[in-house]
Amino acid sequence: RKEVEQDPGPFNVPEGATVAFNCTYSNSASQSFFWYRQDCRKEPKLLMSVYSSGNEDGRFTAQLNRASQYISLLIRDSKLSDSATYLCVVALSGGYQKVTFGIGTKLQVIP
Amino acid sequence: EAQVTQNPRYLITVTGKKLTVTCSQNMNHEYMSWYRQDPGLGLRQIYYSMNVEVTDKGDVPEGYKVSRKEKRNFPLILESPSPNQTSLYFCASKPLAGNTEAFFGQGTRLTVV
Numbered sequence: 001r002k003e004v005e006q007d008p009g010p011f012n013v014p015e016g017a018t019v020a021f022n023c024t025y026s027n028s029a030s031q032s033f034f035w036y037r038q039d040c041r042k043e044p045k046l047l048m049s050v051y052s053s054g055n056e057d058g059r060f061t062a063q064l065n066r067a068s069q070y071i072s073l074l075i076r077d078s079k080l081s082d083s084a085t086y087l088c089v090v091a092l093s094g095g096y097q098k099v100t101f102g103i104g105t106k107l108q109v110i111p
Numbered sequence: 112e113a114q115v116t117q118n119p120r121y122l123i124t125v126t127g128k129k130l131t132v133t134c135s136q137n138m139n140h141e142y143m144s145w146y147r148q149d150p151g152l153g154l155r156q157i158y159y160s161m162n163v164e165v166t167d168k169g170d171v172p173e174g175y176k177v178s179r180k181e182k183r184n185f186p187l188i189l190e191s192p193s194p195n196q197t198s199l200y201f202c203a204s205k206p207l208a209g210n211t212e213a214f215f216g217q218g219t220r221l222t223v224v
Binding site for chain 2: 008041042043044045046087098099100101102103104
């Protein structure tokens with residue numbers, strides 16, 4: 001079983017739609033969780049950290065479920081500019097000493 | 112401007128010819144790391160460094176070396192490159208403390224023929 005699993009997609013959604021991605025992790029000792037965004041052939045950039053209580057940043061909502069060992073990302077009112085690959089990142093500690101990336105979920109927002 | 116700089120951005124080389132990919136950051140970050148990204152496998156950690164003269168293996172260290180003689184630089188060395196090291200490489204840095212963002216370089220696309 002992979003340490004961090006994501007559905008690679010692609011998810012093709014119309015503009016304005018709500019889309020959700022899940023990511024599961026296998027190491028119950030994991031402490032820190034993040035969503036990164038990666039545009040084609042470019043470097044990953046932090047989208048948002050994921051906190052135990054869940055957190056929201058504009059149209060983006062991240063949730064953590066420690067009991068079931070998964071994190072989720074919800075994007076509301078999708079924009080064309082949201083088209084990218086979304087990487088789930090899990091670290092054993094906040095210091096990134098042991099960090100694992102998911103393979104990413106590709107999102108294509110269609111006009 | 113805060114940034115992580117990798118060089119070269121693109122490199123085609125032949126099997127067995129030693130090469131170095133440089134990584135430099137100007138944010139005084141303690142932590143630096145190297146990743147390779149391959150289709151279907153995602154980003155995999157090669158080596159990381161918690162501070163000067165402190166380095167440790169990631170998930171796929173075979174065939175690579177690193178050094179951290181200065182805080183700002185973390186070069187990746189391929190002593191004898193092989194075709195299976197053809198990949199997209201990213202360097203990243205972040206402060207050691209706290210649940211903070213990692214900053215990535217723009218990537219180095221390496222082809223070994």
